[in-house]
Amino acid sequence: MELRHLQYFIAVAEELHFGKAALRLNMTQPPLSQQIKQLEKELGVTLLKRTKRIVQLTAAGEIFLKQCRMALNQIDQAIEMAQRTARGEHGHLVIGFVGSATYEFLPPIIREYRKMFPSVKIELQEISSHRQEEELLKGNIDIGILHPPLVHPELHTETTKSSPCILALPKQHPLALKTSISVKDLANEPIITLAKEAWPTLYTDFIKLCEEAGFVPNIVQEATEYQMVIGLVTAGIGITIVPSSARRLFNLDVTYRSVNDFQLKAEWIIAYRKDSQNPVLRQFVDISKAVKEVSGSM
Numbered sequence: 001m002e003l004r005h006l007q008y009f010i011a012v013a014e015e016l017h018f019g020k021a022a023l024r025l026n027m028t029q030p031p032l033s034q035q036i037k038q039l040e041k042e043l044g045v046t047l048l049k050r051t052k053r054i055v056q057l058t059a060a061g062e063i064f065l066k067q068c069r070m071a072l073n074q075i076d077q078a079i080e081m082a083q084r085t086a087r088g089e090h091g092h093l094v095i096g097f098v099g100s101a102t103y104e105f106l107p108p109i110i111r112e113y114r115k116m117f118p119s120v121k122i123e124l125q126e127i128s129s130h131r132q133e134e135e136l137l138k139g140n141i142d143i144g145i146l147h148p149p150l151v152h153p154e155l156h157t158e159t160t161k162s163s164p165c166i167l168a169l170p171k172q173h174p175l176a177l178k179t180s181i182s183v184k185d186l187a188n189e190p191i192i193t194l195a196k197e198a199w200p201t202l203y204t205d206f207i208k209l210c211e212e213a214g215f216v217p218n219i220v221q222e223a224t225e226y227q228m229v230i231g232l233v234t235a236g237i238g239i240t241i242v243p244s245s246a247r248r249l250f251n252l253d254v255t256y257r258s259v260n261d262f263q264l265k266a267e268w269i270i271a272y273r274k275d276s277q278n279p280v281l282r283q284f285v286d287i288s289k290a291v292k293e294v295s296g297s298m
Helices: 003-015 018-024 029-043 059-086 106-116 129-138 200-212 226-234 244-248 279-296
Strands: 048-050 055-057 091-097 120-126 143-146 155-170 190-194 218-223 239-243 254-257 265-273
Touching: 003 018, 003 029, 003 059, 018 029, 055 059, 091 129, 091 279, 106 120, 106 279, 129 143, 129 155, 129 265, 143 279, 155 226, 155 244, 190 200, 190 226, 218 226, 226 239, 226 244, 226 254, 239 244, 244 254, 265 279
Parallel strands: 091 120, 091 143, 190 218, 190 239
Antiparallel strands: 048 055, 143 265, 155 239, 155 254, 155 265
């Protein structure tokens, strides 16, 4: 049995006239009659009562018509779903991300993506930068949002967000009262940093910047996320360098200040397999770029 046999039968069953059904199907009546007889022979039941004057559905024909309509409707839905999936409008996307991305650009990307592609199931997994490479290569996540560096021949990476770094310190700290702060002012201060494994480039670039200013920073504590870093600043453990988005972590006991000639920047990258066959991935990448451009122009 072929799909066309079902379409032929439905046309005849709805028209109850072979001539009208043939006209509807853009074919002649004799081959249509033959196709219906062939279908009945294959099924082993009579679907239509034929006389010279009328065509009627048998009880078996009534049931078969109902089921044929349902089957064709399901096939149409399957075709539409396949086409939508190929266009990236339906599917499943697993996103790995570092916690700091939730303060910068991940929320607007997710919001825009869900608005444009509500049928795509999004699964978010918070994963450290150093683990995301492994998860990407294993295929456990489709795309990663992490901190550089990440260099692997099977992965495509690109910078998606760059944010200037600022100084966070207790409000009563002597540096908070200065009208101008330089890197050298940090020389004798206890420093809290984001851990190297959590943010490799930010850690090493900060140490390099201090060494270029003529001193080795006095790092007294490391933390994996800058909510924790800010908490340690509040506790009076030391001062810290954080991305400017840390200002959103409202804290009455902490103030944020710019540092003169401070070229340190915090960066986030997206990474995904070059051979990824997931069609919804491309749409997510395009939206992340569009959101980046909009936020960058503000």
